[in-house]
Amino acid sequence: MSRYAENTSVSVENSRGEIERTLQRYGAESFGYGWEAGRAVVQFVTQDRHIRFVLPLPDKNDRAYTHTPGKGLVRTEADAYKAWEQACRQRWRALALAIKAKLEAVEAGITTYEDEFMAHIVLPDGSTFGAWARPQIAEVYATGSMPSLLALEAGS
Secondary structure, eight states, X not given: OOOTTTTOOOOHHHHHHHHHHHHXXXXXXXXXXXXXXXXXXXXXXXXXXXXXXXXXXXXXXXXXXXXXXXXXXXXXXXXXXXXXXXXHHHHHHHHHHHHHHHHHHHHTTSSOHHHHHGGGBBOTTSOBHHHHHHHHHHHHHHHOOOOOHHHHHHHO
């Protein structure tokens, strides 16, 4: 199975701009982005919620970019950069699609805003709800028992 937009020619900048325009169209109050080695971050505020998506970016030194797939031949620096850049474009297109699909599903009444964005809601300590909840979900499945209501209240 091929990856969504694996051969896209849409630049990272154009995908990011599309995300910003989509958020504006659906009523976002603010938008920001940033990047560092290995990840990009898109943040916005809408419906009184701060939302953060962390987009993992590929490692430029990964063999998938430095070598020709299936042949193992070392790529030139320029060809390795082009392969890495293509992977970045693919990820940004996927993020643009995901955000647009979530907003449209909410707009169409298929789901709610909080259900669609729950994992990405930024909590008062700066973490996301997903990062906070994942270990708890794993624990519930591992033990087979739900936490008590008092334990939930004590943790809030």
